[in-house]
Amino acid sequence: MSHSSSPLFTDAQTKESLLGDEQLRHIQYALDESAIVAVTNPQGVITYVNDTFCAISGYERDELIGATHKVINSGYHGPTFFKELWGAIRECKVWRGEIQNRAKNGKPYWVSTTIVPKCQKELGHALETNHRPQEYTAIRFDITPLKRVEVEIQGLYNELDERVRQRTAQLASANAELETLLERLQETEHQRERYVAAITHDLRTPLIGQQRALSIVAKHQHLLPPSVQPFLHSMATSTDHTLALVQKLLDVHHLESGHVVPVLQSIRIRELIDSAFADVLPLASERNIALTNDTDPVELLAMLDPRLIRRVLVNLLGNSLALPACAKITVSARSVTNGLQLTVCDDGPGIEAERLRNLFERHWGEKTRQIGSGLGLNICKLIVDRHNGTLTVTSNTSGLHRGTRFVMTLPNQR
Numbered sequence: 001m002s003h004s005s006s007p008l009f010t011d012a013q014t015k016e017s018l019l020g021d022e023q024l025r026h027i028q029y030a031l032d033e034s035a036i037v038a039v040t041n042p043q044g045v046i047t048y049v050n051d052t053f054c055a056i057s058g059y060e061r062d063e064l065i066g067a068t069h070k071v072i073n074s075g076y077h078g079p080t081f082f083k084e085l086w087g088a089i090r091e092c093k094v095w096r097g098e099i100q101n102r103a104k105n106g107k108p109y110w111v112s113t114t115i116v117p118k119c120q121k122e123l124g125h126a127l128e129t130n131h132r133p134q135e136y137t138a139i140r141f142d143i144t145p146l147k148r149v150e151v152e153i154q155g156l157y158n159e160l161d162e163r164v165r166q167r168t169a170q171l172a173s174a175n176a177e178l179e180t181l182l183e184r185l186q187e188t189e190h191q192r193e194r195y196v197a198a199i200t201h202d203l204r205t206p207l208i209g210q211q212r213a214l215s216i217v218a219k220h221q222h223l224l225p226p227s228v229q230p231f232l233h234s235m236a237t238s239t240d241h242t243l244a245l246v247q248k249l250l251d252v253h254h255l256e257s258g259h260v261v262p263v264l265q266s267i268r269i270r271e272l273i274d275s276a277f278a279d280v281l282p283l284a285s286e287r288n289i290a291l292t293n294d295t296d297p298v299e300l301l302a303m304l305d306p307r308l309i310r311r312v313l314v315n316l317l318g319n320s321l322a323l324p325a326c327a328k329i330t331v332s333a334r335s336v337t338n339g340l341q342l343t344v345c346d347d348g349p350g351i352e353a354e355r356l357r358n359l360f361e362r363h364w365g366e367k368t369r370q371i372g373s374g375l376g377l378n379i380c381k382l383i384v385d386r387h388n389g390t391l392t393v394t395s396n397t398s399g400l401h402r403g404t405r406f407v408m409t410l411p412n413q414r
């Protein structure tokens with residue numbers, strides 16, 4: 001509760017010289033109309049109250065005159081509060097503060113109070129000057145609505161504070177749960193890595209042994225019965241395919257787990273495309289499919305991982321080469337804003353629109369085109385993602401312009 005006091009020295013003659021009787025009466029009238037006014041003697045007995053005091057407190061004037069302010073004491077303030085108040089005004093200091101009183105009907109109300117002592121000078125022993133109050137004038141203003149708003153604001157603040165406390169506790173609890181979940185996920189990831197490593201090792205070891213054994217047998221196939229020889233090539237092809245599938249599964253795991261980090265180099269894009277063409281040229285010649293490098297003749301450089309991007313190109317080319325009725329594949333590259341764009345187009349049968357949405361998902365993309373293991377396009381997407389790029393596809397299944405178009409966009413790397 002804020003209150004203050006300050007020294008007061010009253011010189012009635014000086015005031016009378018400044019203000020005339022009419023002015024004083026007007027000031028008193030204005031004060032009575034706007035404020036609660038009470039006068040008490042040095043013992044605190046009420047000697048005067050104005051109409052506003054009676055209206056606010058609910059007491060009649062004759063119920064207040066001769067009584068003390070205990071009659072409107074609400075009990076809100078403790079003894080120390082009033083002890084300090086009386087200590088100040090008895091020393092002829094003005095006291096200011098807020099007080100909660102109680103009306104006759106028991107309803108509390110708040111007033112902003114200023115108590116002004118009227119003091120006189122006396123000549124005491126040893127020529128010391130003493131100041132003793134003759135009476136106290138209390139000027140009060142009703143601030144009950146303001147205090148009500150303060151209480152509401154404090155209530156809202158307390159409610160907000162409690163909500164913040166509860167929310168903080170909830171967030172702390174959620175954070176603890178997330179940390180626990182993260183630890184479990186990390187342990188699960190470690191277990192998955194161990195499982196993938198174990199399963200690929202367990203698959204690769206016997207397959208490699210089988211591959212070597214078939215290679216040895218192939219060297220001496222003339223010793224085998226004629227009825228067995230046709231199966232030898234089929235077994236070797238099946239073994240090679242299974243080993244490639246195991247390697248793709250391992251590649252997907254490494255890309256998804258973030259173990260593969262692109263090693264960026266400044267690469268001539270036309271040479272990179274020609275290198276990818278060299279890998280698929282035998283199959284293209286066998287199927288009489290034309291390969292066209294439509295890259296601008298101007299030297300085009302880009303920062304990328306040539307091993308990984310070459311793999312994407314070879315995979316996309318291999319998909320198109322395996323399609324029926326495909327006669328031409330065109331690869332082009334050009335600079336775009338803040339990056340490089342590589343495009344692989346074929347004139348094959350195209351892909352139905354409803355299947356394009358899931359084309360890059362694992363075990364979907366290549367099966368949609370009815371070839372491969374369903375992992376190649378997923379690996380391509382993961383590699384492009386690791387370069388912070390995008391891989392998109394459009395396709396047309398009819399008309400003169402049928403075919404499929406893959407667009408790989410790679411941002412400038414530093």
